[in-house]
Amino acid sequence: MRNTIKIATTVLAAGALTLGLTACGSDKKSGSGENDPLVIAASPVPHAEILDFVKDNLAEKAGLKLEVREFTDYVTPNTATEDGSVDANYFQNQPYLDDFNKKKGTHIVPVVTVHLEPLGLYSDTAKSVDALEKGGTVGIPNDTVNEARALKLLDANGIITLKKGVGNEATPDDIEKNPKDLEFKELEAAALPRTLEDLDAAVINGNYAIESDLKPSEDALVLESPKDNPYGNFLAVKEGKEKDARVLKLKKLLTSPEVKKFIEDKYKGSVIASF
Structure with missing residues (x-):
């Protein structure tokens, strides 16, 4: 108890x-x-x-x-x-x-x-990364480290390309290539699950995803690798x-x-x- x-x-x-x-x-x-x-x-x-x-x-x-x-x-x-x-x-x-x-x-x-x-990328509408709408809005955490972490996740999965050498302070201004012309909405990490229905997708911290009944291992479109994490x-x-x-x-x-x-x-x- x-x-x-x-x-x-x-x-x-x-x-x-x-x-x-x-x-x-x-x-x-x-x-x-x-x-x-x-x-x-x-x-x-x-x-x-x-x-x-x-x-x-x-x-x-x-x-x-x-x-x-x-x-x-x-x-x-x-x-x-x-x-x-x-x-x-x-x-x-x-x-x-x-x-x-x-x-x-x-x-x-x-x-x-x-x-x-x-960390994972979630969507209520898209069932895969390829299905993300061109010009769609993606929510990301607004604190320095988790924002950079979210952008690195998208970069690692070919959704965007970050400029070379960006570290734990990367922001959307450091995006070099954005094939789907995605827009990024910076929100408090805890608010992202609650606003997911108003976004095309969102990068959500694992603890907040689990609290919101999302199953990272099943529901995430892409998920961080645990290797050397x-x-x-x-x-x-x-x-x-x-x-x-x-x-x-x-x-x-x-x-x-x-x-x-x-x-x-x-x-x-x-x-x-x-x-």
């Missing part, structure tokens, strides 16, 4: 966070003693589901108390980890974290990579907490055979264990 705290967040256009964590009592700093609960910020799917499996099946035997707090955005988990409102988070990949730390001045570091959620999702903490005894216990549990089997059985290829 899930026992999580769900936190809804709102981000203003200027990027200011308006959600006060006081609403759920998380304005208090999380504990640091070995017997205190380890408080973790996580995206609902699959991160919180994986953590709940650990909590319900493995944590007690390992002497670990877990408290999982669900966040629906990609900003608050890091800011809450930085200010000590939570002990750790589990939702992001290395390119995203590098960009976040640089722009926000935070000091979050990875502990262990757990899984990959392949740098976008594995990991457990992360503020620098200096990597050796926290509770964090080390969770690190071991998250990379256990039991968790690997849970991921394989529950997500059937839509989430891929990275260990």
Whole structure:
């Protein structure tokens, strides 16, 4: 039975966070003693589901108390980890974290990579890439790293061609060839599944696709390859907490055979264990 705290967040256009964590009592700093609960910020799917499996099946035997707090955005988990409102988070990949730390001045570091959620291109109308309408509108995430990741996916599958040498900051301005004259609409990653019916197609992050009852391994027109993929999702903490005894216990549990089997059985290829 899930026992999580769900936190809804709102981000203003200027990027200011308006959600006060006081609403759920998380304005208090999380504990640091070995017997205190380890408080973790996580995206609902699959991160919180994986953590709940650990909590319900493995944590007690390992002497670990877990408290999982669900966040629906990609900003608050890091800011809450930085200010000590939570002990750790589990939702992001290395390119995203590098960009976040640089722009926000935070000091979050990875502990262990757990899984990959392949990014996919989805459509309510087209059944294949060839069937995409010429001049159609494709939604892509508007954060720096996921936007570049989406464009790289389209490039890898011959839908567009990016200029040589573009990296994790690629934008539609870096498209060199666009045979179908596609237009790109930049939206918040979490909003893409909800707006898919108004678009010809959209590149959607794996966690948001699964939350919206899409099956990446079946429904995506194209899907990221897991081979040498740098976008594995990991457990992360503020620098200096990597050796926290509770964090080390969770690190071991998250990379256990039991968790690997849970991921394989529950997500059937839509989430891929990275260990």
